[in-house]
Amino acid sequence: MKLTVVGCSGSFPSAESACSSYLVEADGFRLLLDMGNGALGELQRHCGLYDLDAIFLSHLHADHCIDMCAYFVARYYRHDGGRCDPIPVYGPEGTEHRLTTAYADTPSASSMSEVFDFHTVKPSTFDIGPFTVHTERVAHPVEAYGIRVEHGGRSLTYSGDTGVSPALEELARDSDLFLCEAAFTHGKENIPDLHLNGREAGEAASRAGARKLVLTHIPPWTDPEVNLTDARTAFAGPVELARPRVTYEI
Numbered sequence: 001m002k003l004t005v006v007g008c009s010g011s012f013p014s015a016e017s018a019c020s021s022y023l024v025e026a027d028g029f030r031l032l033l034d035m036g037n038g039a040l041g042e043l044q045r046h047c048g049l050y051d052l053d054a055i056f057l058s059h060l061h062a063d064h065c066i067d068m069c070a071y072f073v074a075r076y077y078r079h080d081g082g083r084c085d086p087i088p089v090y091g092p093e094g095t096e097h098r099l100t101t102a103y104a105d106t107p108s109a110s111s112m113s114e115v116f117d118f119h120t121v122k123p124s125t126f127d128i129g130p131f132t133v134h135t136e137r138v139a140h141p142v143e144a145y146g147i148r149v150e151h152g153g154r155s156l157t158y159s160g161d162t163g164v165s166p167a168l169e170e171l172a173r174d175s176d177l178f179l180c181e182a183a184f185t186h187g188k189e190n191i192p193d194l195h196l197n198g199r200e201a202g203e204a205a206s207r208a209g210a211r212k213l214v215l216t217h218i219p220p221w222t223d224p225e226v227n228l229t230d231a232r233t234a235f236a237g238p239v240e241l242a243r244p245r246v247t248y249e250i
């Protein structure tokens with residue numbers, strides 16, 4: 001499978017990157033993980049507006065889902081041939097209500113479900129197109145999920161937003177690529193059950209036995225090189241920083 005970093009800025013966009021959004025492709029199927037601020041624009045560098053086959057939202061913080069409001073407009077008021085058919089959208093309990101509220105008080109609440117086929121995520125294993133996915137609750141102030149995506153004997157695990165989480169480490173067990181948030185800086189920010197720092201991301205990758213670690217969700221006010229160095233002290237395998245428009249063959 002192929003992973004493309006659509007956006008990787010943490011908490012708010014940077015001048016260089018949109019917020020969280022990752023395109024996963026295999027067998028011609030396109031699954032988008034998160035659609036944070038600015039992601040819809042960047043996505044169009046990589047595929048057509050209507051080329052997505054499914055969307056997974058790790059949680060309902062705006063930096064992971066708010067461009068779904070813009071994508072609703074693109075699908076509902078499509079200019080080149082009528083309204084789009086509903087695309088599967090997997091998200092936590094209340095995703096439809098949250099997005100409808102964020103969009104506006106018009107159109108009616110039923111409109112979003114005309115172009116999005118909402119599925120409530122719980123910790124489980126299920127198929128999305130050609131992928132087998134596993135979801136687990138991670139440690140964050142709102143209901144939030146990490147996701148493991150498997151295809152053809154290969155695996156990608158995406159942390160979403162999380163503090164230190166044994167469930168995440170189990171999810172990432174032996175993953176070929178572990179896309180893990182490192183929003184905090186070791187020795188600087190320390191709020192439990194919110195975000196990982198670089199060292200904690202490295203420790204999680206090490207305990208999981210991941211083969212490669214890619215750090216993501218680093219906010220614009222944080223020096224990513226510090227988090228990268230910290231992760232390398234805790235994980236002996238290859239580590240790099242996520243960058244927009246970079247692709248990985250997994």
Ligand SMILES: [Zn+2]
Pocket residue numbers: 010011061063064161217
């Ligand atoms: Zn976030």
Ligand SMILES: [Zn+2]
Pocket residue numbers: 059061140161
């Ligand atoms: Zn969050």
